[in-house]
Amino acid sequence: DIEMTQSPSSLSASVGDRVTIACRASQTISINLHWYQQKAGKAPTLLIYKIDSLQRGVPSRFSGSGTGTDFNLTISSLQAEDFATYYCQQSFTSPPTFGQGTRLEIK
Amino acid sequence: QVQLVQSGAEVKKPGASVRVSCKASGYMFSSYAIHWVRQAPGQRPEWMGWINAGSGKTKYSEKFEDRVTAMRDTSTTTVYLELTSLKLEDTALYYCARGRTSDPFDFWGQGTLVTVSS
Numbered sequence: 001d002i003e004m005t006q007s008p009s010s011l012s013a014s015v016g017d018r019v020t021i022a023c024r025a026s027q028t029i030s031i032n033l034h035w036y037q038q039k040a041g042k043a044p045t046l047l048i049y050k051i052d053s054l055q056r057g058v059p060s061r062f063s064g065s066g067t068g069t070d071f072n073l074t075i076s077s078l079q080a081e082d083f084a085t086y087y088c089q090q091s092f093t094s095p096p097t098f099g100q101g102t103r104l105e106i107k
Numbered sequence: 108q109v110q111l112v113q114s115g116a117e118v119k120k121p122g123a124s125v126r127v128s129c130k131a132s133g134y135m136f137s138s139y140a141i142h143w144v145r146q147a148p149g150q151r152p153e154w155m156g157w158i159n160a161g162s163g164k165t166k167y168s169e170k171f172e173d174r175v176t177a178m179r180d181t182s183t184t185t186v187y188l189e190l191t192s193l194k195l196e197d198t199a200l201y202y203c204a205r206g207r208t209s210d211p212f213d214f215w216g217q218g219t220l221v222t223v224s225s
Contacts, residue, residue, distance in 0.1 A: 032209055034211035034212075043202055043204075043215035044215060046212065046213050046214075049211040087152065089152075091208075091210060091211060095169075096142075097154070098151045098152045098153070
């Protein structure tokens with residue numbers, strides 16, 4: 001299975017900050033890298049698919065980048081509603097696998 | 108609008124089986140697969156398997172393939188997950204999610220809590 005590793009595991013930031021979350025795959029995964037946001041007690045929601053494509057309805061302050069095995073999710077200016085846990089996921093090979101998550105907390 | 112609505116919470120004893128349902132609406136049911144993903148408390152999501160809603164073809168994670176069955180009813184656009192021989196460590200939120208092969212999971216159900224307790 002492809003192992004997905006995120007860093008950091010947790011992050012404290014303030015409204016208005018720019019934050020970046022990293023995700024590394026244990027092997028190259030082409031463009032099959034996606035990002036989800038999960039709020040407490042809720043299902044994950046898709047933010048970014050295929051590295052850098054913004055899912056419909058997602059604010060433009062979210063962006064994705066990367067290539068090969070190393071990818072980033074950037075939030076350009078944090079809003080109060082962005083404090084949540086973020087997961088990366090690969091769909092290059094079966095089984096699809098997720099990173100361990102990055103918990104974004106209010107400083 | 109696309110909706111996936113799951114059945115309610117379940118409490119089961121070790122060794123029992125559980126069936127979770129996921130009713131799809133708002134899109135062409137047979138054009139997508141439905142995946143099953145579970146999430147234990149404080150853990151990352153874990154993929155269990157998927158079913159092609161059109162053909163009924165299934166594929167399961169090796170971790171679960173001897174205990175899990177996915178099925179679909181096209182007349183009611185509902186997908187089911189059955190998990191047998193339940194263990195304490197199967198306690199988790201179980202989600203259905205829409206997606207195609209190599210595509211992301213673009214819509215998710217609200218989750219079904221399955222608690223396994225003696």
